[in-house]
């Protein structure tokens with residue numbers, strides 16, 4: 001009885017998590033703090049390509065420019081319906097003054113990510 005209850009709760013949690021991720025592939029790294037500000041906002045769009053995975057890199061700051069201390073990186077999936085891609089930080093990032101973000105599509109899908117970088 002108790003066992004069944006635990007199972008149902010766990011199942012509900014797993015299903016809930018799947019349903020959330022099935023809709024949007026948003027990624028939130030770090031968190032905003034007082035007096036930080038938006039230091040770069042970029043939209044990265046790639047069309048889908050049959051059976052292919054496409055990858056794009058986003059660098060902050062631009063070459064030769066000074067970067068602010070990064071507090072948060074918010075990646076919004078504008079494709080939705082579970083077709084959005086994946087985002088990861090491959091170098092630098094939170095607490096650093098530079099970052100490189102890798103954006104990847106799911107196989108056979110495109111991407112439409114809005115990336116917001118906050119720093120202080």
Ligand SMILES: *[C@@H]1O[C@H](CO)[C@@H](O)[C@H](O)[C@H]1NC(C)=O
Pocket residue numbers: 039040041042058059060062
């Ligand atoms: C933000 O980053 C993108 C990609 O590196 C770049 O093309 C754009 O010029 C940057 N915008 C600003 C305001 O620095």
Ligand SMILES: *[C@@H]1O[C@H](CO)[C@@H](O)[C@H](O)[C@H]1NC(C)=O
Pocket residue numbers: 061065066067068097098
């Ligand atoms: C990051 O900070 C270090 C130490 O303050 C500085 O030497 C470096 O030039 C900075 N890099 C960028 C990209 O702003």
Ligand SMILES: *[C@@H]1O[C@H](CO)[C@@H](O)[C@H](O)[C@H]1NC(C)=O
Pocket residue numbers: 069070095096097
């Ligand atoms: C960025 O800010 C964090 C938190 O305030 C701090 O620990 C870190 O040393 C800072 N990094 C740089 C490069 O200023």
